[in-house]
Amino acid sequence: MSALAHLGSTGGGAQAPGGAAPEPTKKGGFTAYLLLLPGVLWLLVFFVAPMVQLAAVSLQSQFPGYPGYYYRDVNFGSYLTAITEYLPHFGRSLLFAGAATLFAFVLAYPLAYAMAFKAGKWRGVMMICVIAPFFTSFILRTVAWRQILADEGPIASTLRFLHLLPGGHITETWVAVVAGLTYNFLPFMVLPIYASLERADPKIIEAGGDLYANGLTTFRRVTLPMSMPGVLAGTLLTFIPAAGDYVNAELLGSDTSTKMVGNVIESQFFKVLGGFPVAAALSFTLMAVILALVFLYVRRYGTEELL
Amino acid sequence: MGIFSKSTGGFREAKGDLILENVTKSFATFTAVDDLSLTVPRGSFFALLGPSGCGKTTTLRMVAGLEQPTAGRVKIGSTDLTGSRPYERPVNTVFQSYALFPHLTVRDNVAFGPKRRGVADAVAEANKTLELVQLSHLADRKPTQLSGGQQQRVAVARALVNHPEVLLLDEPLGALDLKLRREMQVELKRIQMEVGLTFVHVTHDQEEAMTMADTVAVMNLGKIEQMGAPEVLYDLPRTKFVANFLGQSNLLHGTVQGTDGDSVVIGSGDHKVKVRQARMATGEGGEAIFGVRPEKTRIHDTDPGPQLSGASIGPGTLLDVSFSGVATQYLVEIPGVGRWAVYEQNLDLDRIDNKPGDQVWISWNPGHAFGVRS
Amino acid sequence: MTTGQRIRFWISDHIVMLVALFVLLYLFLPVAYTFAFSFNNYKKSNISWNPEGSPTLDHWQNPCGPAGICDALTTSITVGGIATLVATFLGTLLAFALVRYRFKGRGVGNILVFIPMATPEIVLGASLLTLFVQGFSQFGLKLGFWTIVLAHIMFCLSFVVVTVKARLQSLDPRLEEAAADLYADSFSSFWKVTFPLVLPGIVSAALLSFSLSFDDFIITNFVSGDTSTFPKYVYVSYLRGIPAQANVIGFSMFVIAVALVVLGQVIGSRRRSPVK
Numbered sequence: 021m022s023a024l025a026h027l028g029s030t031g032g033g034a035q036a037p038g039g040a041a042p043e044p045t046k047k048g049g050f051t052a053y054l055l056l057l058p059g060v061l062w063l064l065v066f067f068v069a070p071m072v073q074l075a076a077v078s079l080q081s082q083f084p085g086y087p088g089y090y091y092r093d094v095n096f097g098s099y100l101t102a103i104t105e106y107l108p109h110f111g112r113s114l115l116f117a118g119a120a121t122l123f124a125f126v127l128a129y130p131l132a133y134a135m136a137f138k139a140g141k142w143r144g145v146m147m148i149c150v151i152a153p154f155f156t157s158f159i160l161r162t163v164a165w166r167q168i169l170a171d172e173g174p175i176a177s178t179l180r181f182l183h184l185l186p187g188g189h190i191t192e193t194w195v196a197v198v199a200g201l202t203y204n205f206l207p208f209m210v211l212p213i214y215a216s217l218e219r220a221d222p223k224i225i226e227a228g229g230d231l232y233a234n235g236l237t238t239f240r241r242v243t244l245p246m247s248m249p250g251v252l253a254g255t256l257l258t259f260i261p262a263a264g265d266y267v268n269a270e271l272l273g274s275d276t277s278t279k280m281v282g283n284v285i286e287s288q289f290f291k292v293l294g295g296f297p298v299a300a301a302l303s304f305t306l307m308a309v310i311l312a313l314v315f316l317y318v319r320r321y322g323t324e325e326l327l
Numbered sequence: 328m329g330i331f332s333k334s335t336g337g338f339r340e341a342k343g344d345l346i347l348e349n350v351t352k353s354f355a356t357f358t359a360v361d362d363l364s365l366t367v368p369r370g371s372f373f374a375l376l377g378p379s380g381c382g383k384t385t386t387l388r389m390v391a392g393l394e395q396p397t398a399g400r401v402k403i404g405s406t407d408l409t410g411s412r413p414y415e416r417p418v419n420t421v422f423q424s425y426a427l428f429p430h431l432t433v434r435d436n437v438a439f440g441p442k443r444r445g446v447a448d449a450v451a452e453a454n455k456t457l458e459l460v461q462l463s464h465l466a467d468r469k470p471t472q473l474s475g476g477q478q479q480r481v482a483v484a485r486a487l488v489n490h491p492e493v494l495l496l497d498e499p500l501g502a503l504d505l506k507l508r509r510e511m512q513v514e515l516k517r518i519q520m521e522v523g524l525t526f527v528h529v530t531h532d533q534e535e536a537m538t539m540a541d542t543v544a545v546m547n548l549g550k551i552e553q554m555g556a557p558e559v560l561y562d563l564p565r566t567k568f569v570a571n572f573l574g575q576s577n578l579l580h581g582t583v584q585g586t587d588g589d590s591v592v593i594g595s596g597d598h599k600v601k602v603r604q605a606r607m608a609t610g611e612g613g614e615a616i617f618g619v620r621p622e623k624t625r626i627h628d629t630d631p632g633p634q635l636s637g638a639s640i641g642p643g644t645l646l647d648v649s650f651s652g653v654a655t656q657y658l659v660e661i662p663g664v665g666r667w668a669v670y671e672q673n674l675d676l677d678r679i680d681n682k683p684g685d686q687v688w689i690s691w692n693p694g695h696a697f698g699v700r701s
Numbered sequence: 702m703t704t705g706q707r708i709r710f711w712i713s714d715h716i717v718m719l720v721a722l723f724v725l726l727y728l729f730l731p732v733a734y735t736f737a738f739s740f741n742n743y744k745k746s747n748i749s750w751n752p753e754g755s756p757t758l759d760h761w762q763n764p765c766g767p768a769g770i771c772d773a774l775t776t777s778i779t780v781g782g783i784a785t786l787v788a789t790f791l792g793t794l795l796a797f798a799l800v801r802y803r804f805k806g807r808g809v810g811n812i813l814v815f816i817p818m819a820t821p822e823i824v825l826g827a828s829l830l831t832l833f834v835q836g837f838s839q840f841g842l843k844l845g846f847w848t849i850v851l852a853h854i855m856f857c858l859s860f861v862v863v864t865v866k867a868r869l870q871s872l873d874p875r876l877e878e879a880a881a882d883l884y885a886d887s888f889s890s891f892w893k894v895t896f897p898l899v900l901p902g903i904v905s906a907a908l909l910s911f912s913l914s915f916d917d918f919i920i921t922n923f924v925s926g927d928t929s930t931f932p933k934y935v936y937v938s939y940l941r942g943i944p945a946q947a948n949v950i951g952f953s954m955f956v957i958a959v960a961l962v963v964l965g966q967v968i969g970s971r972r973r974s975p976v977k
Contacts, residue, residue: 052802056810059795059858066855067817069836070828077831127724134721146725148962153728155958156735158916159935160951163943164731167738206728256819264821267918271939282823282919289827289923296831303827307820314819338884393878413881420882426875430897439893440883485883 078300087294098301106284106302110309113280116194116269117262120201121209124258125251127202128209132250133243135210136217137225150210162200162271169196169272192274200268208257216250217243252321256314263310281306338444339415343404344369345390345493345525350399352385359385361549363399367493367527367542372519374528374540378572382549383529384423387495390527391420403492414443419486420495424502425478427470433457433481434466440489456488459518476507483515487522496528500535512539533573537561545569565608567699570618577624577667577689579617579640592637593617593698596663600696601637607698616699621668623695626657627688628681638696640664641688645681659687732955739948760945764953767944773934774950776846780930781914784853789907791854792861793899799862800869817859825856826923833924844926852924853917857910864909868902912958 078098080090103110135146153161169175169190176190190196225243244251266282273279285302288295345367352360360382367373375383388394390401392413400409408416419440428436434453441449457463460480470478479499486494496515500508516539519526530536536543537557544554545568553560553569564570570578581595590601593615600617607615631639643661650673657669669689681687740756765771799810817825829852833844842848876898880890918932925933935947 049802049804052798052804055794055798055802059791059862060810060813062791062855062858063813063817066829066832066851067825068813070825070832073832073836074824074828077835127727130717130720131724134717138718138721144966146721148959148966149725150728151962152955152959153732154916155912155955156732156951157932157935157954159918159932159939160735160943160947161731163935163939164734164738168730168734203727203731206724260819260821264823265919266823267936282821285823285827286922289830299827300831303824307824310821311819391882393881412886413878414884414886418882420879422875422879422882424873424875426873426879428876428879428894428898439880439885443884443889489883 074300074303077296078304080297082294082297090294090297095297098297099305101298102301102305106281109279109281109284110306112194112278113263113282113306114309114313116198116201116280117259117265119198120205120262121255121259123198123202124206124209125255128206128213128254132210132213132217132247135214136220137222147214150207154207158204159267159271162204162267165196165200165203166191166271169199191272192278194273194278196272197269197278197280200272201262201265204265204268205258205262208261209254212253212257213247213250216247220246248321252318255317260310260314264306339406339408339411339417341403341406341408341417341492342369343406343492345527346400346402346404347386347390348400348402350386350389350396350401352382352389352394353397358549360389360396363549363551365544365551365554367525369404369492369525370523371541372516372526372528372539374530374536374543375546376530376533376536376543376573377546378531381546383546384497386546387420387497387527387529390493391418391495392416393420417492418495419489419491419493420497421479421482421486421499423498425470425482425499427478427481427485429470432467432469433462433473436470436481437485437488439485444489452488453484456484459487459521460484460514475503476511479503479511480514483518487518487524490522491524493525493527496526498530499528500530500532508535515539537573543573545572547572563606563697564618564699567616567618570616570697570699575621575668576618577621579664581615581617583613583615587637590637590693591615591698598640598661598664599637600640601693602696602698603694606696608700617696618699619691619696621656622654622670624667624669624689624691625671626659626669626681627690628685630688631690632688638693639688639690640667642686643667643689645683645685645687647683648681657681657687659689661689732952735948735955736952739945739952741945743942743945760949764946764949767938767946769929770931770934770944770946770950773929773931776849776928777915777931780846780849780853781911783850784857784914785907785910787854788857788861788910789903792858792906793865793903795858795862796865796869800866814859814862817856818863822856822917822919823923825852826920829855829920830923844924845928848924848926849921849928849930852920853914856917856920857913860909860913861906864906865899865902868899872898915954 076092077090079094079096081093081095081097083089083091131146131150135143135150139146167173171177171189171191179190180188187193190199220243224246225238227242263280264282266280266286269278269280269283270286281302285299285306288299288302292298345365347363347365350360350363351358363382363386375386377383385394389396392408392411392415395410400407402408403417408418428439431439434450434457437456438449438453441452446452454463454466457466460483462477462480462484465473465477470481473481479502482499499515500511503511512535515526528536528540537560540557542554543557543560545552545560547568552566553564560569560573564573564576567578570576579593579595579598579600581593581598581600584592584594584599586592586604587601589604591604591607593600593602602617627639627641630641632641640661643659643664645657646660646666647656647658649656652673654670654672657671659667659669661667667689738750739760740758741750742757742759760766795810795814798804799807799814829848830844833842833848872895876894877890880894881887885893916932917930918936921930921933922936929937931950935943935951938944938947
């Protein structure tokens, strides 16, 4: 994830005054379509067509007596199974992702704020520090957390010693899964918030400090609204991958009580003979739920800048 | 986009006056320039002055070739440039905010035009022009490393190096602070005299237009309201818009009530004022607006009326007095007319000591009054 | 001012920075762990620290020791390279079309580019798997190296478009007008002005593509068949115990990438600094 840097970059010296994106002036269907053709074709073949195929699979039926063989059908049974049997997994996916997004926001905001307004000449160094951990493989770092949080590790033993760990474990619990999700997607929250704070004029915040004696009010009335586009982008960039993740639940969670939808989809595809239709139905339902939540969220807080 | 093939458009040589013939530019929802005709004599410094949205920048862009007119023709001398591309015209622009290429050094910015035209020693030409604007020592820097004033001079050099027949300046001093702006005005004027090219300068700053240009055209709503030498425009505005946009004017809206010798009498309520026939911009009868510049008026604490009939007004209530060293500015509310201003130089030793609330009269030399259309 | 007050003021002045440093520490903790355990003299699995014989440089001297680890790394780098080249090229063309032209279907185009980014990776992976297995297998396409490449190009494409688009939109349109005014026809205006100015955006899009592709596990896991990439190698070997060489490689990638970023920043700031 190295070039996450671009999310926080502010371009060179060639900025349009005012920063507003100019509307395209060139008419020219032919050239435009020529430029679009290869990319759009790629997306049609490797994004749209797979989605259509996935939809078709989710409606297929099993050949009775031949596990792993399907025929084309319009059978909504898989959706029924997906929703009734795996409702708790959906709940966990949304809950864990929501919690991770919230924690990521709480951790990311002070960091982004410090980078934008307090860091001075250390800004570049801090930026590298935010991105740098992500050059080490995502899986390796998650495995590292497994060891750090392990029962015999320093954190768990300290907490146990202080009698602050009623269950005795951190790993194999939802705490570890949410911590892992928070950790893994934190930079996706930091960088957009930093980018929008960096564009803000610190004088406006000073003026806010003048108007509202209380620092908290200044933050709520001035700083936060100014960084809202960044918060919005950061929330989506954290929530969406977190809700679809299964690696953290697999590596940090337990066998049963912390599994998310992602884990079910993965095991239905790879470990359950004849699991394709249910896995496809689960994928579609997950996508529908996420898109619906994103849509509501963007309508509530959003701008059109995202597109 | 044509980015994969070089077009072979021909560069058009042209010499002579810049001529706009019945030029109109309409966009989807409004007309920016409305049937404009104009001749800018070769070698003159011409200013297009007007508020934002008056069509002055659109006019400039049509001369540059960045916009094509909806109707009408753009010519230099006898060569018709209408329809040709910007890179085919012997015209160069100094852009608002300069539009310097951030990835090129100052020297490469200036050499950009000559290189595109295949000039044999483009870099030497660039160096020569940088000398003219006194920037040789900064030739290897990038534009972002320069101050605003220096960037502005690079922009001028980048256009001048091509020896255009017409140089267009689009609010080139807008981004500079006041002091630097005055310096650059002198500098630009010097360069224009030195190279002797036609300069067309677009600005909304009336002082800038008047100090620099030989001819000023005041534009409003896509049309030229009035055109002429700055002194003439200031002394005798022909429309209410010009009277207000170019400097400040005290106005009285009234009707023409007759003549008195070589003067026209304009009346409103109890007030009667006179304007010389030659300084009236309307015909006989009907509505008219009387005007006089604040610095041409004096303030009195008694009615000067009997001796100065038609060249004074009052009584009014003094609203505000502000003393600024060389002059004092008075603001007077005249019932039925409105607020008038008086600028008086502090020449008298025994100045009358008026306070807000006092009753005062205003007088002027009848030769300074003017009448305009409403 | 009392000492107590002074301490309170100091804390309230620096609290944000302190929290920020704490968060950075949190980000670096697993990296430090990876670094430390690359020196562990492990027996069967590299889970706990073995005080006997540690630290050792053995794994650094023989990073390709465990079977398949360097093959997986090579696959990851090759896939990343090909995916980056293709995605950057196609995405740049798309970005130019979407920013520079008005045409029918521009809105649909923008949405088509945006949705893959708003789709969870697992759904992308699942859908590609069904297509490759049930659709393309008729044409003899087997899951493996090339299906990984095809999938990676797809998800990198959207990120390239967004990155290049942002750069293009921030470009002052007057610069191209100035080029035209200075006798550049559309050919030289593009290659002398537009392209050099958009290039940093294209470069960062390529870097982003490579790192997304290199680090991807979820989609790769669905479409890779028997082929292994570095993240997949680590994930699969997790159950048996990850060899310390994985930590060596992971940490080396970190060092190389940080060095590249620092180098880029130094070159960038040298270009900006005044020339004497």
